[in-house]
Amino acid sequence: MRGIQILTAALLLGGCSAVPASGPERVVEPRAFDGVAPRGAALLRQAMEAGHRAARAEAGLPPLVWDPALAADAKRYASEMARTGKFEHSPQPRGTPEQGENLWTGTRGAYRYDEMVGHWVAEKRYYLPVAVPASSNTGNFGDVAHYTQILWRTTQRYGCAEASNAKDDFIACRYVPAGNIVGQRAF
Secondary structure (H helix, E strand, C coil): CEEEEEEECCCCCCCCCCCCCCCCCCCCEEECCCCCCCCCHHHHHHHHHHHHHHHHCCCCCCCCEHHHHHHHHHHHHHHHHHHHCCCCCCCCCCCCCCCCEEEEEEEECCCCCHHHHHHHHHHHHHHHCCCCCCEEECHHHHHHHHHHHHCCCCEEEEEEEEEEECCEEEEEEEEEECCCCCCCCCC
C-alpha cells in the first residue's frame, strides 16, 4: 500500500556554527516504493559510496576514501540521535583534525539509502559557485550545505553510519578535512 511518510533533512553541516533552536521542519512527501527499505551497514556504505562518487565525478573531483574510523564516529553520533530523539549537529569542533558532518533523518524504514544521499546531492539545484555562505541561489546556505560538503575540494576521507529508534532512522556522515569553510568555495 502506498502511503505518506515523513522526511526531515538537516540543513547545516560541519564548518557551519549556527544551529536552529527548534530544529528543522518535518516535510511530508509520497513514498517512492512499497514496503520497508533494505537495511545494513554494507548496503549503507555501498549507497553512500556510489552517491558521493557520482556527485564528485560529475564535478570533476576525485572520489573520497571510505574511512572506518570516521564511520565509527558517525555511528556513535547517529546512535546518540536515535537514543535521544534529538536531530541536531554534534558540538564543534568534531575530532582532530576537525570533521565535517552531514545528517539525515526520516521515518524508520521508509527511505532507501540511495534516496538519503540523493536528497543531499539534489541540493545541487540551488548551488552557486561562489564562496560560502553565499553559495545558494535561495539566500540560505543550508539549502546547499550537504552538497557542498560532499564536493568540498580538500575533503579526502569520509565515513557514514545509521541508527534507528522506534520512529525514525538517523544517518550521520563525517568528513576530513571538514568543508563548508566561510569565505572559501566548495570546488
